[in-house]
Amino acid sequence: MSSTTNSSIRVRFAPSPTGHLHLGGARTALFNALFARHHGGKLVLRIEDTDRERSTESSITAILDGLSWLDLSWDEGPFYQTRRLDRYRDIAFSLLSSGHAYRCDCSPEELDERRSAAMKMGLPPRYDGRCRDRSIPPDRPHVLRFRTPENEPIVFHDLIRGELSFDSAVLDDLIILRSDGFPTYNFAVVVDDVDMNITHVIRGDDHINNTPRQIPIFRALSQKMPAFAHLPMIYGPDRTRLSKRHGATSVMSYKEMGYLPQALVNYLVRLGWSHKDQEIFSRDELVRYFDLDHVGSSPSVFNPEKLLWLNAHYIKNSPAPDLVPLLREQVRDLRDPLPQAADTAHWESLTNSLKARSRTLVELADSARPFLESRLVIDPEAKIKVLTFENLPVLEHLALALRSLSDWTPESLRNVFTQVGEALHKKLGDLAQPVRVALTGGTVSPGIFEVLLLLGRTVSLSRLDHGIKMVQEDSDQGATH
RNA sequence: GGUCCCAUCGUCUAGUGGCCUAGGACGCUGGCCUCUCACGCCGGAAACACGGGUUCGAACCCCGUUGGGACCA
Numbered sequence: 001m002s003s004t005t006n007s008s009i010r011v012r013f014a015p016s017p018t019g020h021l022h023l024g025g026a027r028t029a030l031f032n033a034l035f036a037r038h039h040g041g042k043l044v045l046r047i048e049d050t051d052r053e054r055s056t057e058s059s060i061t062a063i064l065d066g067l068s069w070l071d072l073s074w075d076e077g078p079f080y081q082t083r084r085l086d087r088y089r090d091i092a093f094s095l096l097s098s099g100h101a102y103r104c105d106c107s108p109e110e111l112d113e114r115r116s117a118a119m120k121m122g123l124p125p126r127y128d129g130r131c132r133d134r135s136i137p138p139d140r141p142h143v144l145r146f147r148t149p150e151n152e153p154i155v156f157h158d159l160i161r162g163e164l165s166f167d168s169a170v171l172d173d174l175i176i177l178r179s180d181g182f183p184t185y186n187f188a189v190v191v192d193d194v195d196m197n198i199t200h201v202i203r204g205d206d207h208i209n210n211t212p213r214q215i216p217i218f219r220a221l222s223q224k225m226p227a228f229a230h231l232p233m234i235y236g237p238d239r240t241r242l243s244k245r246h247g248a249t250s251v252m253s254y255k256e257m258g259y260l261p262q263a264l265v266n267y268l269v270r271l272g273w274s275h276k277d278q279e280i281f282s283r284d285e286l287v288r289y290f291d292l293d294h295v296g297s298s299p300s301v302f303n304p305e306k307l308l309w310l311n312a313h314y315i316k317n318s319p320a321p322d323l324v325p326l327l328r329e330q331v332r333d334l335r336d337p338l339p340q341a342a343d344t345a346h347w348e349s350l351t352n353s354l355k356a357r358s359r360t361l362v363e364l365a366d367s368a369r370p371f372l373e374s375r376l377v378i379d380p381e382a383k384i385k386v387l388t389f390e391n392l393p394v395l396e397h398l399a400l401a402l403r404s405l406s407d408w409t410p411e412s413l414r415n416v417f418t419q420v421g422e423a424l425h426k427k428l429g430d431l432a433q434p435v436r437v438a439l440t441g442g443t444v445s446p447g448i449f450e451v452l453l454l455l456g457r458t459v460s461l462s463r464l465d466h467g468i469k470m471v472q473e474d475s476d477q478g479a480t481h
Numbered sequence: 482g483g484u485c486c487c488a489u490c491g492u493c494u495a496g497u498g499g500c501c502u503a504g505g506a507c508g509c510u511g512g513c514c515u516c517u518c519a520c521g522c523c524g525g526a527a528a529c530a531c532g533g534g535u536u537c538g539a540a541c542c543c544c545g546u547u548g549g550g551a552c553c554a
Contacts, residue, residue, distance in 0.1 A: 115554075126483095126553090161486075170484055170553095209485060209552040232487075239549060267493090270506090274494055277505040296494080299550070303492045306507040316520070356520040386517095417516085432516035444518040 009041030011200045012193070013074065016048045017059035020250035021066030023302065024204060024234045024242055027268040031231060032202050033072045034269070034290035044196050045077035048189070050182055052082075066251040070261050071283070079196070081188050088183035091191050091221070092144050092176050100220040101176060104131035105142040126172035144177040146187070146217060154212040159200070159229035159292045166212035174213055186210055190217040198226045202292075205230035206241075229292050232272055232299040242302055254307075258330065258360030260318070263311035271300045280313065312359040320351040323364070327351060330365035336374040340456060346371075350454055353446040370440045371454050376463060378441045378470075386443060387467060389475045391434040397424060398435060399464045408457045413449045438467030 013029040015021070021029075036043040047063075049055040064078070081088075095101035106127075114128065127145070136142050148171045155165040176187035183191070189210075193201060208230045218225045236246030248254065254264050266281055273296070275281070275289045315323065324347045340346040350371050351364070358364035370376055378387070401416045417431055424431075432448040439460060445451050452460050 164485080166485075204551095205486065206551055212485090230486085233551070235550080237492090241551075270493060272493090277495060279493090279506050298487050300494090301492060303507070306493065309507055312520090354519095357518065359519095427516080429516045436517060442517095446518090448516055 009036065009039045009199050010044060010197050011036050011041060011202055012044040012046050012196060012198050014046040014048050014189070014192075014203075015063050016051060016054070017056060017063060018051065018054040019059055020062045020252060022242070022249045023251065023268065025063075026066060026070060026072075026251045026264075027234065027271060028202065028204055028231060029067060029072050030070070030265060030268055031273070031290075031295070033074070034286055035200065035202060035292065036075070037287045038290050041199075042075040043073075044079070044198065045074040046079045046081070046192060046196070047077075048081050048185070050081045050185070050188055052182075055082075062250075062252065069255055070251065070265055076196075079192070081183075081192065084188075084192070084195075085181065085183070087195070088188055088191055089177065089181060092183065092187070095146065095176070095220060096144060098220070099147070101144045101146050102132055102173075103136040103138070103142040104145045104173075104175075105136050105140050106131060126170070127174075129173055132173070141179050143175045143179050145173040146176045146220070148173050148213075148216055149219075152216075154215050156211060156215060156225070156228060158208075159227055160232075160295050161230060161297050164208070164211070168212070168216075171213060171216075176217075186213045187217060190214050190221070193226055194218070194221060194223045200229060201226045202229045202231065205232055229295070231295065232297055234271055235299050235301045237301060239299075239301065246302070247304075258362035258364070259307070259311050260314045260326075260361070263307065263314045266314070267307040267310050271302070272296050280310075308359050315358055315361070315364065316356045318355070320348040320355070323351045323355060323361075324348055326361050327364055327368060330361050331368065331372060334372055337372055338374055338455075338459060340454075341372045346454070353450050353454060357444075357446070367445070370442075370445075374459075376441050376466075378437065379443070382437045382441070382443045383470070386433050386437045387471050387474075388434075389471060391430075392468065392471050392475070393424060394420070394426065394431055394434050395438065395464060395468045395471065398431060399461065399468060402452075402457075402464070403461055405457075408453070410449050410453065413452050417448075434467070435464065439463050 011032045013032045015025050015029075033043055035041070045067075047060060049060070060078075067074075092101060096103070111127070131145065132147065149168060152168045153165060154168055154171075155163060158164050174186060175184050177183055192198075211228055211230075215225065234242045236242045238246075242249055248257065251264065255261070262283075265283075265286075266279075269281065269286060269290070270279065273290065274294055278285075281289070324344070327347065334341065350368055354364055354367050357367060397420045398416065401420055402413075405412055405416060417428060420426075421428060421431055433443065436445050436448055436451065437443060439445075439451050439455060446454070455463070
């Protein structure tokens with residue numbers, strides 16, 4: 001165990017900018033951030049952009065956007081590996097002069113050939129070390145290879161998995177500096193982790209096999225090693241690594257689908273980590289409770305249903321004033337708004353009426369539209385089922401009674417429905433449904449009195465009249481046939 | 482193919498040798514509430530991969546098998 005004191009804990013999140021921030025990366029970032037906050041340490045953001053083929057500027061922006069949407073902040077950086085190339089070269093050459101590295105001028109073609117020859121003979125396709133003791137002049141094209149110590153077992157203690165050991169015989173002399181002067185992945189990572197004083201490397205377990213390649217470099221550099229913690233992968237439903245073909249994997253696509261960042265964070269944190277039976281965590285609780293000792297070691301399958309449930313939970317339990325700006329964003333394209341759409345109080349009571357019925361902000365917006373726009377689209381099925389000739393008396397009686405109402409309060413509205421119900425020998429349910437379809441266009445909505453109140457007298461009466469007219473026209477047509 | 486990792490309900494997980502006739506959550510499902518739909522509440526079905534050990538006792542420790550996955554090519 002390391003003797004590091006809490007205040008000096010330093011972790012890093014080190015994405016490659018080759019695409020959006022995906023769920024696995026987001027969880028790695030989250031665990032690093034929570035670990036840092038919990039221990040009062042620092043989080044360093046490092047962009048590993050040495051793969052010039054695949055790294056893009058827009059990916060960097062996308063990753064930063066994703067982190068900020070999730071409200072994950074870092075303390076230092078972002079540092080870019082491409083701006084540290086001189087540093088990697090310096091260290092590589094210092095390893096050359098200390099004898100830990102050597103020049104190699106084997107061509108890719110030769111290496112390929114030897115690799116396939118080895119595989120044909122059933123041998124592992126590793127570099128045979130033939131340049132180890134040749135002295136290749138520096139003016140010839142060459143790479144720098146690390147002289148991997150032989151017969152030295154590599155054992156380290158993983159904070160999540162315990163002791164992990166590898167046989168150094170399977171490690172070959174990896175290239176640390178390419179002929180174009182670019183460092184290789186495993187080398188740059190070690191130089192960075194040393195330079196940035198990283199105390200805990202928390203990363204996906206797809207890097208577990210990189211660790212034994214990195215450890216000898218730490219040793220050659222005479223640097224003390226960070227502690228390692230390898231997080232289990234997140235799988236898709238088919239139990240392979242989560243990827244695009246499993247649907248939405250980018251963090252920002254969840255924003256577009258109307259998810260709250262708290263819901264996604266809460267979902268991701270429970271993938272691999274637990275705190276007894278608790279499912280819902282505030283950010284404060286997360287910081288307080290999170291630690292590596294309750295991170296599991298087995299991979300988990302991404303479950304969109306549970307995420308949806310969490311999202312519904314967060315929507316339902318958010319105060320309306322927090323939700324209203326998000327709702328406004330969803331309905332920016334409002335056409336022909338109702339007068340009350342200018343009133344913040346209307347947005348808030350609307351949100352209060354709808355939030356327990358919405359699992360996403362998109363659903364919230366869809367159900368809010370009839371209360372914000374003048375234009376009302378009547379669902380054809382609802383019309384056929386509910387806006388029938390049999391229900392015409394219900395609508396007419398209610399319209400008449402409502403029109404003569406002097407006030408427009410829950411009590412008076414309820415009285416009207418009760419009286420009309422008694423006169424027509426109908427139950428409240430028989431009255432509410434036709435009104436609901438006439439007023440909202442569908443069979444699903446908040447309570448009918450809430451709807452009446454939300455819409456207000458003028459809009460309610462005109463939609464009711466319009467509904468009555470529609471039924472009359474339909475029955476006229478039916479009569480002529 | 483080589484190396485490494487993993488294994489509790491369909492899924493996320495609790496569980497660190499006796500508290501387990503295995504707990505919670507999502508989903509599914511029966512009911513209650515009810516003007517619709519939700520929300521909420523109450524109930525149900527549903528798992529320790531298999532085989533050996535160790536131990537008085539194993540979901541928990543060890544070994545093997547099987548299955549899955551990652552990495553390197």
